[in-house]
Amino acid sequence: MVVVVEQNSSEKLIEGIIKVLNDFGFDVHRSTGMNQTVLGAIGVQPDFDLRQLEVLPGVAHVYRITEPYKLASRSFHPEPSRYQIGGTVIGGDAIVVMAGPCSVESEKQIFAIAECVAKSGATFLRGGAYKPRSSPYAFQGLGVEGLRLLRRAADAFGLKTVTEVMDSSQIESALEFADIIQVGARNMQNYTFLRELGKIQTPVMLKRGLAATFEEWLMSAEYILSGGNKHVMLCERGIRTFEPSTRNTMDIGAIPMIHSRSHLPIIADPSHGIGIRTKVMPMARAAVAAGADGIIVEVHNDPDHAKSDGAQSLFPEQFTEMMGQLSAIASVIGRTIA
Numbered sequence: 289m290v291v292v293v294e295q296n297s298s299e300k301l302i303e304g305i306i307k308v309l310n311d312f313g314f315d316v317h318r319s320t321g322m323n324q325t326v327l328g329a330i331g332v333q334p335d336f337d338l339r340q341l342e343v344l345p346g347v348a349h350v351y352r353i354t355e356p357y358k359l360a361s362r363s364f365h366p367e368p369s370r371y372q373i374g375g376t377v378i379g380g381d382a383i384v385v386m387a388g389p390c391s392v393e394s395e396k397q398i399f400a401i402a403e404c405v406a407k408s409g410a411t412f413l414r415g416g417a418y419k420p421r422s423s424p425y426a427f428q429g430l431g432v433e434g435l436r437l438l439r440r441a442a443d444a445f446g447l448k449t450v451t452e453v454m455d456s457s458q459i460e461s462a463l464e465f466a467d468i469i470q471v472g473a474r475n476m477q478n479y480t481f482l483r484e485l486g487k488i489q490t491p492v493m494l495k496r497g498l499a500a501t502f503e504e505w506l507m508s509a510e511y512i513l514s515g516g517n518k519h520v521m522l523c524e525r526g527i528r529t530f531e532p533s534t535r536n537t538m539d540i541g542a543i544p545m546i547h548s549r550s551h552l553p554i555i556a557d558p559s560h561g562i563g564i565r566t567k568v569m570p571m572a573r574a575a576v577a578a579g580a581d582g583i584i585v586e587v588h589n590d591p592d593h594a595k596s597d598g599a600q601s602l603f604p605e606q607f608t609e610m611m612g613q614l615s616a617i618a619s620v621i622g623r624t625i626a
């Protein structure tokens with residue numbers, strides 16, 4: 289940590305700051321120039337609250353030089369993490385495509401969609417059985433029956449499953465049916481839930497919170513990793529900004545930024561990222577070009593009658609077209625579509 293002292297501070301003030309740092313247990317290295325002093329403090333614990341120093345008289349700025357997250361950081365684990373799930377590797381050269389409806393609605397619907405997305409090259413079937421809806425009156429998902437249908441449809445077409453779990457009480461049933469458990473954006477900072485997910489070994493896809501910084505997102509991943517579940521991947525799904533014409537603002541920059549800070553694979557969700565069907569494909573292309581390790585996209589056989597997120601769901605033909613485009617872009621950057 290670096291503590292920049294206000295210019296022209298008295299020796300007494302500087303010594304006072306050094307004493308506080310020593311009392312906190314830090315080793316202090318002082319550099320003094322013309323009228324500027326900078327203090328290097330070694331031995332800062334990840335949970336140290338920088339504001340305790342920022343409020344001291346004479347302190348101009350305090351900067352952390354090591355990240356507060358450890359297990360999620362690149363410095364701790366320089367190589368990208370790779371997880372083998374069935375025959376598919378996430379985080380390798382091949383980009384994984386997860387596709388399916390927002391919600392599992394019926395046997396007929398999920399089987400029809402599973403067939404289309406499998407044919408076009410998806411490896412995972414997505415579909416929510418527990419839905420985080422803004423309105424309590426909106427369709428909330430089929431629950432365990434939805435999980436069962438998702439699994440059966442996936443197995444029928446050689447796919448793996450990814451599905452959202454909204455709280456700890458749903459984990460046990462999901463373990464039976466899910467290859468990846470999705471934590472939704474609204475739950476990214478539900479720390480008791482994240483701790484429970486740390487106790488299982490099923491891979492977890494942690495979506496970025498609606499207004500979460502990279503650090504907050506990686507700290508949430510740290511909750512799961514520190515509990516003992518080493519299979520965490522992140523998902524950029526758009527953030528809330530001042531722009532009202534798209535559902536969210538998809539932060540493509542998060543993909544290379546997270547890759548430089550963390551070894552965890554990052555999946556992109558262009559469906560929630562922009563929220564408009566005709567704009568999903570360009571966002572998916574951008575995400576692959578930016579280095580995403582996977583794409584999760586909503587596809588529906590009858591989006592006009594979907595029970596949730598029809599307006600951002602691709603028609604099966606659009607999904608097929610998108611797959612062709614993604615594989616062309618992947619080859620430019622030396623990758624393939626899994």
Ligand code: PEP
Pocket residue numbers: 390416420471472473474495525560
């Ligand atoms: C979803 O995947 O359908 C979903 C609800 O996602 P998010 O948590 O990103 O809103």
Ligand code: MN
Pocket residue numbers: 390391560586596597
């Ligand atoms: Mn959705």
